[in-house]
Amino acid sequence: MIRSLLFEKSIDEEKFNVKEKEELTDDLNLELIIKSMAKDDLFLYKTCKEVILNSLTKKELILFRQSILKDCIENKNIILELYSVITTTLKQSKKYIDYTKPHYAKVITMSNKVENGIGLIYIYVNSFEKLKKILDESKKYFSSKGLVDFNKDVDEIFTKEFFDECKYHVEYLSNVSEKKFMMVSATIGKGMKGTNYVLDKISESESYNLLSNIFNKNNKSNVINLESVNLANNANEIIDGMYTHILRVINHSAKYIQEFLESLRYEIGFYVGGINLYEEMKSKGFHTTMPVVEESIDVVLEFEDLYDLGLAIDKEKLPVRNDLNASKKNLIVITGANQGGKSTYLRSIGLAQILMQSGLFVPAEFYRSNISKRIFTHFTRKEDINMNSGRLDEELLRINNIINNMNKHSIVFMNESFATTTEREGTIIAKEIILALIEENVKVIYVTHLYEFAEKIYQENNNEATFLRAGRTDIGERTFKIKEDRPIYTSYGEDLYKKHIKENIKKT
């Protein structure tokens, strides 16, 4: 068994069946990041998306991936070559697999199928030899535990003896259809029928046969002449049975090897995605850092020069960066001007958190955060899909789903939740829900217009929360910087009104 590059056996990672993946992808604009990782490779796209959305919850495992990723970035050519060898092999093997199924096209004889099957094995063995060669030449560059162990396993399994043995069988079975006779042994089973049929050998030489004939010379009844079609068919059935057995063995192993190569492609694929993203960011001058991971029981969130990577990729330039130190606080309330960068800010944290928990680097100069057991987003939907329930109903239904899937030490990114009702009612609901969440050790980062809510929390629960506000300059222009500040009443809607309506009125 070759150890995985994404997981470690000794670390028992919890696996969650995440139903909210699509929401998370949309809300955090993950699509753009995954596309940068995939570089038009559909397989990489699927792989990276899946790995990122299945967040890790164990610190050791995140560090395990971080160190592999560092090795990969530093030795990107080796990794890209491995990925390409595996991809090519899988392309070739796919063509062969159908031909080797025992029930595939009756017109192809079983012996031909065996020959095809061994051809498939040949492709695999060939590919293993290439992988082994690449790794032999490059293993000295790796320092991460993951890649070192991987190399060790490869060395242990893909030995010279293994390759020799494989080649022996490739030889033995490559032209079975031309061999002279087959020797089979069996025992008597139920109802006197033969059972435990075993293939002794498929042989070219008849010398053995001559020898045993001497012993049985006078025993005529021991020879069955295949003079009738029935008898000949029966005999063929035994031969085909033996070939079927060989094919099953080949297919069993081939299936496993295929799966192994597929999973290797998947695992290396994730790191190839990491390399791609890293290269793209580097070329555009976007800074990155390996995040500092803290255990989930510690409440930590601290960063410098964090930016929204999706926005950066989209606009091809570095957007506004923000700093924060909100450790020991389970609640962050973000209020302030419309269009002031609140959603972008929320997204930048969510994105960094999810990238960190997949083992990737994050778009910041510095990022330190605790692991969240589950990551949820609750963003107001532009429109309510289900017209049967009111919009508030729909919101609460989603919250309810989140809570059903929640674990302690989860994090919820909320964007304008409970804005679908009056401020009074929204405040009551928000307070009930959010207080219950943070008291039970769920981190909540909440962008809201509910001033009444923010003010109440500020007055009553100040110690448990950090309050941030989207700023503006003295002349009313938005800075898109989010700074620590108490909530204040005006939401600067008038600014927008001024810009879009009043100024237009003036012009006309």
Added chain:
Amino acid sequence: MEFQSILFNKRNQYCLNESVYEPEFFCDLNLDQLVNDIVENKEEYNLKPFFYLKLKNVEDINYRLDIMKEFDNNNLYSIMYDFSANMKRFKEYKEYSETLYFDYQLNKWFLDSADLYCRIVLELNEKISILKFDSLGFRLFQGWIESYINSDEFKIFSQLTFEMEELFSNIKYNLKIFKNKVLVTFEKSEGNYCDTLSKCFDKINDKKFDFKLGIFKDVKINPIEDLIIKAIKEEKTELFERLSKYRNDFSNFENEKIMNFIREIQFYISYIDFMNKLRKKGYVFSYPKFSDTKIVEFKNMYDLALANKNSKETIIRNDLFLEREENVLILSGPNQGGKTTYARAFGQASYLAFIGCPIACDESKIYLFDNVYTHFSNDENINIDTGKLKEELVRLEKIIKRITPNSLLILNELFATTTTYDGYNMGKDLIEYLIELECVCLYVTHIFELSKLSRKIVNLVACVDSSKNRTYKILRKDSDGKVYANTIAEKYDLSYKSLKKRLSNIN
């Protein structure tokens, strides 16, 4: 006391032959559907008669209930389940030994079936000998089977069988297959090529390769097999002759009690399977208790046939209590309010108790009535129709002639096809008679005035809530519904209080 039967305490008290018919009330109570479902896939055992035969005394019922309890314990169930599966295979082998073509084939199947039989019986004894049984039935069986396997007859037979079987399985032969001939030889094998091939990849593949090659899977012998066997026979003539003799010597080796046992335990297995299927959906069963006096107590009973059809546990459960001195229950209420379901649940639970099965309720106590009689209107369409009335009355007449003070009677919407006035008068007369007779009767009717006939009558009502929705709850009359106010957040269980509770339970 010697073991007789696993179903009947004293077997000879019951005449159990193929002429046991389905009781008349089966259809009304949907017991016919239920029993069909319970015995499904067990047709070969012909189990229905066991469900049609009401037991006569509490001792007999408890004999079964105690055995059922043992089965309800997983350990015994799985032993008996395996035993049944093995016996099925045995019967198959036995059939081959009587129906196939070549002599050597028939003889060998006979030996194989005997070998299987001996091993099954020994295994069964081994497995149950270490168990401690509470039921009389299994204690008796345990003792009996031990003495059976230790009998000289069984010992001699099984030893010889095992010996013969081994001699045959030790025969190894080789086939050398050329284009135009096959040589049958007896020599040492060179090894197993497929194993060698498989081992080559063991290092990278830790999944065990498990493939059973089947050549000539048909039970029949084909031409080449025939020639191969003849070649072997030539080599082992003596052994083949011994086999023929063996068959003649032991032609009737099966024990009758074992063969009856295998059929009779299917009654328990099928019922346990049925219960477990429903238990998975959240339904509860309980073991009935019996009373010497004419009382009925069912707590949270439900309609088993309905539960069986539902995909998950959504059924409304109801109580039914009848104390001493009470004998007639009158159930009224809105149409489609669960009245018929209630009546069926009552009838089913009672009858299943009488044949020694756990029933669909949380707790129960019941008197062993001498018989169950039901009268359900054939048609839910209620039209005035004199032809139908006559048909109803004819059916009712038969029942009235047969009931005794110890009978259980369920009458569902009698006289529904006549006018309310007539229905009231006929009902009144009948109810007065039943009160006097003192038999237990559940009388379901839409004519609620009937419930006011006598103070002896117990009144039941199918309830509606404040907004006139049916609740399917059946209660004694002095009941009322409740309305809860709820806010939108509470609707989703999202108030502070309930959230705290929900969140404190997560990991």
